[in-house]
C-alpha cells in the first residue's frame with residue numbers, strides 16, 4: 049500500500065510542484081491582461097499570471113532533470129514538463145469556469161480547486177502519451193491515490209494556515 053502511494057506520488061510530483069510554486073508570485077502580469085469575457089466578468093482574473101505559468105513550468109522541468117539524473121531516462125524531462133504544463137492548464141481552465149459561475153478570484157470552489165491540476169496534468173499527459181514514453185505510465189490507481197493525497201494535503205495546509213493566523217476559517 050505504502051509503495052503504491054509512493055509510486056503515485058513520484059509520478060505526480062512535477063504536477064504538484066507546478067501547481068504549488070505560483071503561490072509565491074505576489075503580483076504578476078495577468079494572462080487575460082485584465083480583459084473581460086462576454087458576460088462582463090474577467091476571463092481568468094488576477095490570480096492567473098504569466099509569471100506563475102513560467103515559474104511552474106521551470107520547477108516541473110527541474111524535477112524532470114532530477115529524475116533524469118537518477119533514472120537516466122531523458123524522456124523524464126519531457127514527461128515532467130508536459131505534466132507540469134497540464135497542471136497549470138487545468139488550473140487556468142478551472143479559473144475560467146469559476147469566473148463564468150460568478151465566483152470571484154480567490155473565492156473557493158470546493159473539489160474543483162483541489163482536483164483541477166490533477167485532471168489537467170493527467171489529460172495532457174494521456175493525450176500526448178508521454179507517460180508511456182518515459183516509462184511512467186499513469187494508472188487509474190495512481191490517479192485515485194493522488195486525488196486522495198490532494199484532498200488530505202488541502203485540509204492539512206488550510207488548517208496550518210488557520211493556526212498561523214493566515215486564514216480566518218480552518219477550511
Ligand code: CTP
Nearest residue numbers: 070071073095096097100101143152153154155
Ligand atoms: N498564481 C499565479 N499564476 C498562476 C497560478 C497561480 O500567479 N498561473 C498565484 C496567484 O497569486 C494566485 C495564487 O497563485 O492568487 C494561488 O493560486 P490559485 O488558488 O489557483 O488562485 P486564486 O487566487 O485562488 O484564483 P482563482 O479563484 O482564479 O482560482
Ligand code: MG
Nearest residue numbers: 154155156161
Ligand atoms: Mg484558490
